[in-house]
Amino acid sequence: MAKIFLTGATGFVGSHLAEKLLQQGHELRVLLRTTSNLRWIADLNLESFYGSLDNPQSLLSGLKDIDVVIHCAALTKALKNEDYYKVNFEGTKKLVDLIINNNLPVKRFVFISSQAAAGPASSFEPVTEEDEPHPVSEYGKSKLLAEKYILEQKGKLPFTIIRPPAVYGPRDTDVLQFFQTVKRGIIPKWQNRDKYASFVYVKDLVEGIALAAEHEKARDKIYFIADAQPYSWDDLARVVIDFFKTKAIHVPIPLGAVKIIAAVSERWSKITKQPSIINRQKVAELLPDFWICSPKKIQKELGFATQTSLENGVKQTLEWYVEHKWI
Template sequence: MPRTFLVTGATGFVGSHVAEALVARGDLVRTLAREGSDTAILDRLGVTVVRGDLTDPDAVRRAAEGADVVIHCGAKVGDWGPVDDYRKVNVEGLRSLLDATLGRPLDRFVVVSSLGVYEARHHFGTDETEPLPDHHIDGYTQSKVEAERLALQYYRKQKLPVTVLRPGFIYGPRDRSVLPRIAGRLRERSVIYIARGRYALNTTYVGNLVDAILLAVDRPEAVGEVFNITDGEFVSKRTFFETIADGIGAKRPRGSIPVWLARFVANWRESVFRRKNKPHPPRATQAQLKFAGLNLDFSIAKARGRLGYAPRVSFQQGMKAALDWYREAQK
């Protein structure tokens, strides 16, 4: 029998792929979408759209009514701005969603978090036993740590069947945010390697993440657990940027600075922008340093063992799909 899924964030990058996969396997899908948001893809898929957002408890309750499974992809993302702005959506919005599912049967509540919840340092095979820091470098990752803790609290105290997934850098078709921004920086030749680009990036193809989400829904072993999710292969920052540069016909980056200098510049620029109360981030931030300059290698052994997760799409295959979509979208 088909089940009813509530997928938050389905008008976005990850959520639209999740909704598509669920419809393809015969499930019923609904989502919560802000007034005026583009639902063209969802309309074609036959997804039921409830208008509202995560900050509106009444809309959240309407969207959750009768759902057998919740897949929570919706979030406020970014690396700049007051932490309370992120908490309003990522923590309190999640609380409203959790509360809306209490007191009735629910098969699973999957929370899509981020590998960004770990400390902003080099990682070499870090697994889920690593404790999370109480204080983070930006509002987004701070709120994601708090959101994870809240969801797991509902598992322990309210017996909600919660599973938390921590993907790394997500890429693939329909990315209208990060890939276009990186492509623009490459075209203007403003990308500079940190530590010669030799460190690992925690790449996660969107299709591999969707596979992990469906496994988390279907596997009883997933309840109450946290899983790191990546492509499971080493991809250096240099390989990442060169692959995109080659795919869009831009010149490959050449310059490089050491990590210590990148950290100094990021701290300095952030302090200046905060002092001037700038509404947008500088080009060098601690979050960008983490993305471009730190070794981000995380173990997915737990997901392989307990979920049966086996990444189907390699980085080269996934980036080809992402770049093919990007070039078509530019026409």
């Protein structure tokens, strides 16, 4: 079993990944801040290490005996565009440089990127790892910059880059808002058009990450981890409607209305100092009709495929939300 250093362990994906790694018998050390909310990992048998990517030297003692580093920490919502680059690019660069410059014997650096770094598809033909990236948001661009820097270190640091698409599951707060809206009887239809996306249930995602982190064939590779087929947001809505035994109607949301909502939301965010999920960057990601990626590469090379159907994954997620009174 490996000794693993994990960043972002208190977040949605990171906390599920921490659980999976411990279940597999790995020794886990997680990077925390003194202000970190430990609610999802408080009961886990792991080692806490306090430090900050802003001060990479503070991490040196925590990395000296580590086999695998999994960098899951990221900024997905920001008050200022430059914050995406400060955290997602500069933070990653500092961590990579620290490992290389100090000749730390890390056997694998796993970077949890995003499909946003690759950009959307132009049709039902999914994007692949070999396609030229074309991110449409500052978040995606910051993730792609981090990917490119890691790729430039080939031969100096063994790496694996994972690009998840839309992730859903217990503890998520983003797709939750869509579920809440549908439960209230409204199915938003952006630009009055069907939108399609690749999805992955969080427990399937962390299973794939854990496999790729140690698999020799995953060395110096990029992988999408997603369900084999894409879905429309209406497909998710139908599961919600069936689960709650309710009814819902489509409500067209024209582009102009979305932009107004985003502008108002951004102004409110400046007042509250809290970034919102609806902003102009998110609008840029809402415009494409096909956020579809192909999982064929990881299936072919590592033999990995997701096991949770959309219906079962969404139902398990909704059961968790109900139990925790989130919906």
